[in-house]
Each structure stands twice: as structure tokens, then as C-alpha cells.
Amino acid sequence: MRRAYAALTRGDTDTLQELAAPEFVVDFSRRLVDPFVVRGRDDVLAGFLSQSREPWDDWPAWEPQELLDADDWVVALIRFSARGEGSGAEVEANVWNLWAFRDGKPVEFKYFGDDRAALLEAAGLSK
Numbered sequence: 158m159r160r161a162y163a164a165l166t167r168g169d170t171d172t173l174q175e176l177a178a179p180e181f182v183v184d185f186s187r188r189l190v191d192p193f194v195v196r197g198r199d200d201v202l203a204g205f206l207s208q209s210r211e212p213w214d215d216w217p218a219w220e221p222q223e224l225l226d227a228d229d230w231v232v233a234l235i236r237f238s239a240r241g242e243g244s245g246a247e248v249e250a251n252v253w254n255l256w257a258f259r260d261g262k263p264v265e266f267k268y269f270g271d272d273r274a275a276l277l278e279a280a281g282l283s284k
Contacts, residue, residue, distance in 0.1 A: 158231050158256065161263065162219045170202045177201070178262040185268045187275075214240040222251065230280045231256040255280055 164172035181198040183205050185191075195201045217239035225232040233256065238249040253276045257265040269276040277283045 158224050158233060159221055162221050162233075162235065165219045166216055168216045173202060174198065176263065178259065178264045180264055182265045184266065187268055187270060187272065189270075214242045214245065227280055227282055229258050230282075231258065232276060232280055232282070 223234035233254040253269040
């Protein structure tokens with residue numbers, strides 16, 4: 158996971174291509190602004206990653222603060238930080254991500270924002 162987040166921060170599509178399964182899905186349907194879902198590793202790398210860079214001065218940083226291995230799931234608390242391209246405004250947020258794995262490769266990434274309870278429930282870890 159640390160390698161994937163480091164590759165995201167560098168915009169390293171070669172490493173991400175190597176790490177993710179061909180059927181990889183990125184799910185930002187919980188995002189308040191411009192929610193979306195992208196299916197297929199090639200579409201994720203071509204579309205989502207290039208769009209992720211557009212509003213920022215440089216590649217945003219995705220820094221893992223906490224990683225929890227839960228069988229076929231990895232729960233991640235990430236510090237996202239970036240600087241607005243036009244405004245220069247600093248943006249920083251702690252967000253929850255949930256990764257699903259099959260055969261050692263990520264097959265799905267789900268964004269949960271600050272909704273830790275929903276993430277834990279989705280991963281089957283709620284009490």
C-alpha cells in the first residue's frame with residue numbers, strides 16, 4: 158500500500174500498472190463534489206490520474222497515516238495535500254480509503270472521506 162500511495166504521489170503510472178489488477182475499480186461515489194466510478198485499470202490510469210493532476214500546481218501528495226490489514230481489505234487513513242494551480246491555496250485533508258485485494262493485487266479502491274464508520278462497516282469491521 159505504501160508503494161501504491163508513493164506512486165500516486167509521483168504520478169508513476171508504470172508502478173501503478175504493475176500493482177493493480179486489470180479489473181481495478183476506483184470508486185469516488187461518496188465524494189460530495191463530482192462523484193464518479195471508473196472501471197478497468199487502463200481507464201483508471203488514463204482518465205482518473207490525469208484528471209487528478211489538473212487542478213493542482215504539482216502532483217497531490219497521498220501520505221498514509223494509518224494502514225490496517227483486514228484479510229482481503231486494507232483500511233487506510235490518508236493525509237491528502239496539494240496546492241491549487243491558479244490560487245496557490247494549500248489544501249489538506251485526512252480521508253479514509255478502503256482497498257479490496259484478490260490474489261495479492263488491488264481490485265478496488267473506495268473513497269470514504271471522513272466517514273470512518275461507513276468504511277469500517279463496508280470492510281466488515283464495525284462492532
